[in-house]
Amino acid sequence: MEKTNEFDKKIMKLFKNKSLNSFLKYSLKYKGAMIGVVLLSTVTSLMSAVPAWLSKYLIDDVLVNKNAKMMVIVIGAIFVSTIIKVITNYFASISSGYITEKIRRDIKIDVFSHLQRLPISYFKQNKLGDTMARLSGDSTTLGRIGFMLFDMLKEFITVVALLVRMFQVDFILALISLTVLPAILSMIKKYTKKIRKSGRVRQDTVGFVTAFIQEALSGISVIKAFNRSDKIIDKYKDVTQEEFDKIYKTIKIKAKISPINEVLSTLMILLVASYGGYQIIITQTMTPGDLISFITAIGLMQQPLKTLIKRNSELQEALPSADRVIEILDIPQEIDHIGDKAIEVPKTIDTISFENVDFMYDDGKDRVLKNFNLEVKAGEVVALVGKSGSGKTTLVNLLPRYYDITGGKIKVNDIDIREISLEEYRNHIGIVPQETFLFSGTIAENIAFGKDNMSEENIENAAKMANAYDFIMELPNKFETEVGERGVLLSGGQKQRIAIARALIQNPSIMILDEATSALDTESERLVQEALDKLMVGRTTFVIAHRLSTIINADKIVVMEDGEIKEVGNHECLLKENGIYRKLYEIQFGRLEPNDLEEVKVIEEGNLEEVEQYV
Numbered sequence: 001m002e003k004t005n006e007f008d009k010k011i012m013k014l015f016k017n018k019s020l021n022s023f024l025k026y027s028l029k030y031k032g033a034m035i036g037v038v039l040l041s042t043v044t045s046l047m048s049a050v051p052a053w054l055s056k057y058l059i060d061d062v063l064v065n066k067n068a069k070m071m072v073i074v075i076g077a078i079f080v081s082t083i084i085k086v087i088t089n090y091f092a093s094i095s096s097g098y099i100t101e102k103i104r105r106d107i108k109i110d111v112f113s114h115l116q117r118l119p120i121s122y123f124k125q126n127k128l129g130d131t132m133a134r135l136s137g138d139s140t141t142l143g144r145i146g147f148m149l150f151d152m153l154k155e156f157i158t159v160v161a162l163l164v165r166m167f168q169v170d171f172i173l174a175l176i177s178l179t180v181l182p183a184i185l186s187m188i189k190k191y192t193k194k195i196r197k198s199g200r201v202r203q204d205t206v207g208f209v210t211a212f213i214q215e216a217l218s219g220i221s222v223i224k225a226f227n228r229s230d231k232i233i234d235k236y237k238d239v240t241q242e243e244f245d246k247i248y249k250t251i252k253i254k255a256k257i258s259p260i261n262e263v264l265s266t267l268m269i270l271l272v273a274s275y276g277g278y279q280i281i282i283t284q285t286m287t288p289g290d291l292i293s294f295i296t297a298i299g300l301m302q303q304p305l306k307t308l309i310k311r312n313s314e315l316q317e318a319l320p321s322a323d324r325v326i327e328i329l330d331i332p333q334e335i336d337h338i339g340d341k342a343i344e345v346p347k348t349i350d351t352i353s354f355e356n357v358d359f360m361y362d363d364g365k366d367r368v369l370k371n372f373n374l375e376v377k378a379g380e381v382v383a384l385v386g387k388s389g390s391g392k393t394t395l396v397n398l399l400p401r402y403y404d405i406t407g408g409k410i411k412v413n414d415i416d417i418r419e420i421s422l423e424e425y426r427n428h429i430g431i432v433p434q435e436t437f438l439f440s441g442t443i444a445e446n447i448a449f450g451k452d453n454m455s456e457e458n459i460e461n462a463a464k465m466a467n468a469y470d471f472i473m474e475l476p477n478k479f480e481t482e483v484g485e486r487g488v489l490l491s492g493g494q495k496q497r498i499a500i501a502r503a504l505i506q507n508p509s510i511m512i513l514d515e516a517t518s519a520l521d522t523e524s525e526r527l528v529q530e531a532l533d534k535l536m537v538g539r540t541t542f543v544i545a546h547r548l549s550t551i552i553n554a555d556k557i558v559v560m561e562d563g564e565i566k567e568v569g570n571h572e573c574l575l576k577e578n579g580i581y582r583k584l585y586e587i588q589f590g591r592l593e594p595n596d597l598e599e600v601k602v603i604e605e606g607n608l609e610e611v612e613q614y615v
Contacts, residue, residue: 020145020319020322022322022326022329023103023145023146023149023322026103026106026107027099027103027146029106030099030102030103033095033098033099034099036095037092037095037096037099037150038153040088040089040091040092040095041088041092041096041150041153041154041157042157043084043085043088044085044088044089044092044154045154045155045157045158045160045161046157046158046161047081047082047084047085047088048085048158048161048300048304049158049161049162049165049297049300050077050078050081051078051081051296051300052162052165052293052296052297052300053165053293054074054077054078055289055292055293055296056169056287056289056290056292056293057070057073057074057289058071058074058289058292059287059288059289059292059293060287060288060289060290061074061289062074064288064289092150092154096146096147096150096151097147099146099150100144100146100147100150103146104144104146107325108135108136110329111134111135111325111328111329112135114328114329114331114333115131115135115328117333117334118331118333118334119333119334119402119403120397120402120403121361121362121403122331125362125363127208127211127214127215128211128214128215129210129211129212129213129214129215130208130210130211131328132210132214133210133211134324134325134327134328135328144318145315145318145319145322148311148314148315148318149315151307151311152307152308152311152312152315155304155305155307155308155311156304156308158300158301158304159301159304159305159308162297162298162300162301162304163297163301165293165294165297166294166297166298169286169290169293169294169297170276170279170286170290170294172275173272173275173276173279173294174294176271176272176275177268177271177272177298205239205242205243205246208239209239209240209243212235212236212239213236216232216236250317268298269295269298269299272294272295272298273291273295276290276291276294276295277291279291334401334422335404335418335422336421336422336423337418337419337420337421337422338416338418338419339419342419342420342421342424343415343419343420343421344420344421344424345412345420345421345424345425345427345428346412346413346415348378348509349378349412349413349428349509349510349540350377350378350413351375351376351377351378351411351412351413351414352375352376352399352410352411352412352510352540353374353375353376353409353410353411353414354372354373354374354375354395354408354409354410355373355408355409355410355411356371356372356373356407356408356409357369357371357372357373357398357405357407357408357409357410358370358371358372358405358406358407358408359394359398359403359405359406359407359563360406361403367406367563368391368394368563369391369394369395369398369405369563369564370562370563370564371408371564372391372395372408372563372564372565373565374556374558374565374568376540376542376556377540378509378540379538379539379540380540380541380555380556381536381541381543381551381553381554381555381556382540382541382542382543382554382555382556382557382558383543383544383545383551383554383556383557383558384396384542384543384544384545384558384560385545385546385548385551385557385558385559385560385581385584386559386560386561386566386580387561389562390560390561390562390563391560391562391563391564392544392560393514393544394563395542395560396512396514396542396544398410399417399429399510399512399542400425400426400429400431400512401417401418401422401425401426404418427506427508428508428509428510429508429509429510429511429512430450430503430504430506430508430510430511430512430535430539431503431511431512431514432496432499432500432503432511432512432513432514432532432535433499433514434514434515436487436492436495436496436498436499437486437487438483438486438487438490438495438498438499439483440482440483440484440485440486441482441483442477442479442480442481442482442483443463443472443475443478443479443480443481443483443498444456444459444479444480446483446487446498446502447459447462447463447479447498447501447502447505448502448505449502450502450503450505450506451505451506454505456479458505459479459501459505460479462501462502462504462505463479463497463501465500465501465504465531465534465535466497466498466500466501466504466531466534466535467497467500467527467528467530467531468494468497468498468500468501468531471494471497483495483498493527493528496528497527497528497531500528500531500532500535503535504534504535508539509539509540510539510540510541510542511535511536511539511540511541511542512541512542513532513535513536513541513542513543513544513545514544515544515545515546529550547588548571548584548585548588548589549588551571552571553571554570554571555570556568556569556570557569557570557571557574557581559574559579559580559581559584561580566579566580567579567580567581569581
């Protein structure tokens with residue numbers, strides 16, 4: 001077994017190009033079928049070369065010597081070889097097609113799976129459209145390499161078989177005919193480099209165009225709102241013109257290959273005919289049948305050579321696409337845990353602590369969080385407030401390990417969260433984002449998204465707790481109602497309550513609420529806030545809020561500025577301090593007299609209609 005593995009490793013380093021070696025790695029999963037294709041292709045190629053042998057007997061024995069028996073043998077041999085050729089070629093084609101499509105599917109699955117396990121930073125730094133182009137078009141191209149290689153193998157064997165026949169007929173004549181071959185190979189090498197370079201530039205441009213289309217269609221409402229359709233169309237014309245220029249450049253390079261090859265091949269045939277004619281007429285050392293056999297071999301070689309050159313051009317054009325896929329597979333995945341063995345997640349999370357936490361984004365120059373220290377007990381509600389850019393969202397993104405900290409530690413029950421298996425750890429965290437994302441499918445499927453094998457009763461109970469049950473039951477198909485792409489068939493408040501139900505059914509120990517009510521109308525906000533209040537009961541909750549009315553009952557309000565904690569305390573204590581929180585409060589609710597807590601009481605009672613009088 002070790003020898004086989006060592007052999008496989010050597011095979012996977014057969015080519016200089018990484019994409020070709022990657023294809024071979026996938027091919028090794030289908031070694032049996034691959035061997036079958038090689039054998040079938042060999043038989044097909046040999047049968048294609050048979051006429052080069054038979055043509056000698058057809059001329060010398062049948063036409064010159066009038067041998068009727070030999071005519072039957074030659075005709076029968078041509079017929080049998082043709083039948084064998086078409087049968088083996090059929091099975092070779094469907095077998096190579098099977099392997100190619102299986103490899104293509106394997107690659108697409110691996111790329112998609114790899115993308116799912118890449119850190120969030122990858123998706124922040126790369127355009128979605130370009131990533132989609134790599135996953136769909138480029139990974140398919142990588143799979144097509146198989147078809148090209150199998151076809152080139154078959155044609156290569158045919159060329160070798162015909163070369164053998166040429167040297168059998170006349171060694172010197174074969175050498176004369178091959179004098180043109182170095183020129184052909186030199187031409188192929190020269191244009192191969194140009195095609196590959198041009199192909200990479202073209203594929204990058206195609207990815208850019210795809211990204212532009214995705215962005216333009218996603219932002220169609222903004223485009224229409226600002227009446228910029230004509231500007232976007234003009235920009236699309238520009239990017240597609242660039243795409244056209246790159247593609248046309250590749251076409252011109254490829255177009256040069258065939259005519260040059262045609263001239264060189266014709267020159268080779270003329271040299272052979274001249275020397276062969278000299279041997280037949282002057283020296284009489286060659287029979288007409290030998291010359292016809294030789295010329296037949298050259299003639300039969302033309303198509304395989306053309307196919308080889310064509311497939312090589314296609315291969316060089318495809319390799320840049322394949323390289324773009326391999327680049328994704330080379331990006332490191334999220335680190336599951338540090339240390340030799342992952343520590344199990346505590347059954348109950350009693351404390352969450354941030355100890356001297358520093359963080360800086362990969363593409364940033366300054367720290368976004370600086371020496372952040374905070375202790376949170378089980379069941380506490382922690383509200384994070386501060387102006388945009390203060391580090392609130394970054395902090396809650398570190399908690400589920402969307403990013404790993406630059407310095408310090410984040411601990412649960414005094415265990416560094418990086419020492420816990422990432423998959424297991426995230427099962428204990430529920431998130432309700434500001435912009436709710438629902439998947440195409442039914443309401444029930446979206447509520448049960450975070451857990452497998454959820455019963456109808458579990459789904460309904462989660463919907464009731466999220467204040468979503470009543471509006472769901474008013475829909476024609478109730479829980480089987482389709483939500484549409486990204487949930488477009490539901491209102492903002494309805495989507496948000498579905499998101500809360502989705503978080504509830506997971507029964508997480510830690511909740512993260514990122515400005516969950518900011519984009520809702522008053523009635524929707526009331527229903528969503530009631531659902532959030534139920535969601536927070538018994539759970540350690542981190543809330544990002546700009547509306548201070550939603551966090552006045554928080555156990556801890558953390559005021560952040562430039563990535564640092566400036567104030568910590570509850571609502572009432574922070575109001576008494578003449579600090580940042582008090583200023584934020586006054587901006588939202590007007591000036592507050594030091595001893596006037598009537599407004600605070602109104603807000604604490606949660607009567608939104610009365611609260612609005614103060615805004």
